[in-house]
Amino acid sequence: MARKKAWVPLSGVKGIRYYEHEDRKYRGRPDRYYAVRWSRQGKVKEEGIGWASQGWVAADLITMRNQLQQNYKQGETPTTFKGLMEQREKKRRAAKAAEEEETLRAMTFRQFFEEHFIPWKRDRKKRRSWTDDVKRANHRILPFLGELPLNAITPELLHEFMDAMYEDGLSDGTVLHHMAVIRQTYNRAAVTTVDGNVVFTGLSPIASVELPKLSDNCNARERYLTKEEADLILRTCRKNSENAPRSTAKASWLDMHDAILLSLTTGLRMGEIQRLEWSDINFYGKTLVVRKSTSRKPGGTIPLNSSAMTMLKDRKTRKERAALVFPPVFGGKKRENFSHLFKDVVDSLGLNDDATSESQRIVFHSLRHTFASWLAIAGVDIYRIKSLMRHKTLAMTQRYAHLIPDDSREAVELLSVSND
Structure with a gap:
């Protein structure tokens, strides 16, 4: 005959009791099964809840x-333990789903490329195809885009990536090969699911990118800002910061202003600005250091003019507790991308209204091109420009040589011959 359960009231608590299982152990003691009693409209009700081991x-x-x-x-409802447990479980599942979706939205380009894209392509393509993709990604794509979430990469950023490749002297065909890897990665992300959720939804950023044609010979960015246009952009950013209704928006616009000024006066790329730390700034020597990295562009020491020094000193006062010169406005470890705000400014001022090709459009990378162009116009020799731009070869700097004023006209005037 089965032994009757010995219910025991929970000490000091009315309405809760338990019994202990003889053979079932939990943490070295008999497992307890709990039940709860209460009274509703004169009737006593009891619900079995569950085991301590659960x-x-x-x-x-x-x-x-x-x-x-x-x-x-x-x-209000629920009014039973069963209903309450079902409600809590529903909330738990919803919270878990939201957390999984948020984790998915934060998946970086590198993470998806290495964990999903390459394994998929390796199983379906010839070895030469996927190994070439890995080489292109490791050498250029991942250092530039790898740490950004898939949904944070914009068409403007991809345009800057192409500019960087052209700046390094790559051909149209090579640029297209790299962009093809990015396109395939996004196409795969749009049909890849993790825990039932699609990794990437929405329009791929590369769909809005004007890619080079193999017949084109002038893909390098041509347009640079005039002093008046640069001043207008800076004034607009400061005005937007002053008129912004929220403190985060004010900080974003002020950061945009300072980043533009820094790029115009140093030639720093957007990624270099975002990674810049206060320890890289030498206020006494009026220089900053772009750190060298095997996976990024060449580093070097850059002189700072008075405008950059004044701006950085002001930022130091406001951001003294942050390691990054441009820390994230909305928290987190990574500085948000500047492309969106810069595009908003340029579009609002109509600076790209007359552009008929990608090379004529003003993007954030145009600031670096403007820096070099202004140096050339001011008469700085090509070797000094190469050093300040941290170009690997002189050929990369030669594109600015035609802007350097020379004395050719004055020289030939010395050879004037009488026409009498």
Whole structure:
């Protein structure tokens, strides 16, 4: 004959009791099964809850019972432990799904490329194809885009990536090969699911990028800002910061202003500005250091003019606790991309209204091109420009040589011959 369960009241707590299983152990003691009693409209009701080994503890039962009593008095639901547990489980599943989706939205280009794209392509393509993709990614794509979430990469940023490749002297065909890898990665992300969620939704950023044609010979960015246009952009950013309704928006616009000024006066790329730390700034020597990296562009020491020094000193006062010169406005470890705000400014001022090709459009990378162009116009020799731009070869700097004023006209005038 089966032994009758010996129910024991929980010490000091009315309405909660348990019995212990003889053979079932939990943490070295007999496992406890809990039940709760209460009275509704003169009738006593009891619900079995669960085992201690399932995570149930007396404190949770007391909290839940108090909540049920409150719900009953206020005419709200649920009014049973079963209903409350179902409600909590529903919320738990919803929270877990939201967390999984948020994690998915934060998946970086590098993570998807290495964990999903390459394994998929390796199983379906010839070895030469996927190994070439890995080489292109490791050498250029991942250092430039790898740490950004897939949904944070914009068409403007991809345009800057192409500019950087042309700046390094790459051909149209090579640029297209790299952009093809990016396109394929996004196409695959749009049909890849993790825990039932699609990795990337929406329009691929590369769909809005004007890619070079193999017949084109002038893909390098041509347009640079005039002094008046640069001043207008800076004034607009400061005005937007002053008129912004929220502190985060004010900070974003002020950061945009300072980043533009820094790029115009040093030639720093957007990624270099975003990675810049206060330890890289030498206020006494009026220089900053772009750190060398095997996976990024060449580093070097850059002189700072008075405009850059004044701006950085002001930022130091406001951001003294941050390691980054441009720390994230909205928290987190990474500085948000400047492309969106810069495009908003340029579009609002109509600076790209007359552009008929990608090379004529003003993007953030145009600031670096402007820096070199202004140096050339001011008469700085090509070797000094190469050093300040940190170009690997002189050929990369030669594109600015035609802007350097020379004395050719004055020289030939010396050879004037009488026409009498």
